[in-house]
Amino acid sequence: MTAATPSALPVLILHTGDPDDTLKSQFGGYAEQIMQAAGLEASAVDIVAVYAGQRPQAPACYRAALITGSPAMVSDKEPWSEDTAAWLREAVAADLPIFGVCYGHQLLAHALGGKVGYNPAGREVGTQTVELMPTAAGDPLMAGVPATFPAQMLHAQTVLQPPQGAAVLARSDLDEHQMIRIGRNVFSTQFHPEFGPDFIRAHLERYGRRYAAENLDVPGLTANVRATPVAGDLLRRFLETYAPGA
16 A cells, blocks of 8 residues: 555644534534635545544644634633644644644644733624734745735634744734744634634624623624635635645
8 A cells, every 4th residue: 555645635624613503504613614715625624523522643644734713712721622732733843734723823822832811902803904914025825915904803812922933924903913824834813714704794693792791892893894805715825835635
């Protein structure tokens, strides 16, 4: 038996949680949304529900790994999350291309020595503006990306301190670490490339009372929701650049 070439290997989706059942029934789970945003067919992925106790194979079994968002909190250090952090350290050491989103962004930072906790600036929700940092210049993934672009946000915790040596590629008004690169081929975003405007509107409608109790302007946030094509293309671009399929 011969080993599979990297381009023929599946993309791992580390599934770290899901929206509530109502939103999931309308829009699919977080793994499904990431798969679609990345332009992947079901036959090309291996979805591993780490939050439910499943474990991925060795990093060499995949051509890349994508990490979903989650309602869980990285700072709770649940056993499944800490186990996944250990796997990520192994995967980074093995030079596996990785892209983490929201919880995945924070989990990568935590795994590699960064600090994660509640954002002192408060919850960031809705369609917000992301601004590229000078460090993004010359990055192959960010080639052609405008200096500012809208992206979907949905988080209370954040990367308070990136891992040593990480490059901060983008920020927003409420979060200085919206996008990070570690080494050559490990990226993560606090914003959600995979979310469309309909999902964000439905989320704001469902959780509007909670957010209003936090003094968030829910009507204003809802009115500002819009499409985010630049952010939405990043997962597909990442795979094309760092882990092209067969």
